[in-house]
Amino acid sequence: MCQxxxxxxxxxxxxxxxxxxxxxxxxxxxxxxxxxFKWAMRISSWWFYSHWIGCANGKLYHxxxxxxxxxxxxxxxxxxxxxxEPKQIGAC
Numbered sequence: 001m002c003q004x005x006x007x008x009x010x011x012x013x014x015x016x017x018x019x020x021x022x023x024x025x026x027x028x029x030x031x032x033x034x035x036x037f038k039w040a041m042r043i044s045s046w047w048f049y050s051h052w053i054g055c056a057n058g059k060l061y062h063x064x065x066x067x068x069x070x071x072x073x074x075x076x077x078x079x080x081x082x083x084x085e086p087k088q089i090g091a092c
Contacts, residue, residue: 002035002056005081034081035061038092041074054080055092062089 007030015024040054053062063086 002033004031005034006031032081032083033085034079035086036079037075039074039076040078040080053089058091059088060090060092061086063087
């Protein structure tokens, strides 16, 4: 099942105490598109940029993702969330 979910995400920012800056942790709500994939496979990687395909609810999706991936090439029964809705490329 694929759907938009709301999460609370933390991030670091600069806060001020008078004239003095200091690092502080802040929070914001973000929307992410989450799918329960029957399987997902990394089909190619270039440096820190990877192309993925995955099957959820009988639909085949394709997406790209930034990050360093050193794990397996294929994952089974995983829940994966991303910033935007992946492209549906067919049935699986």
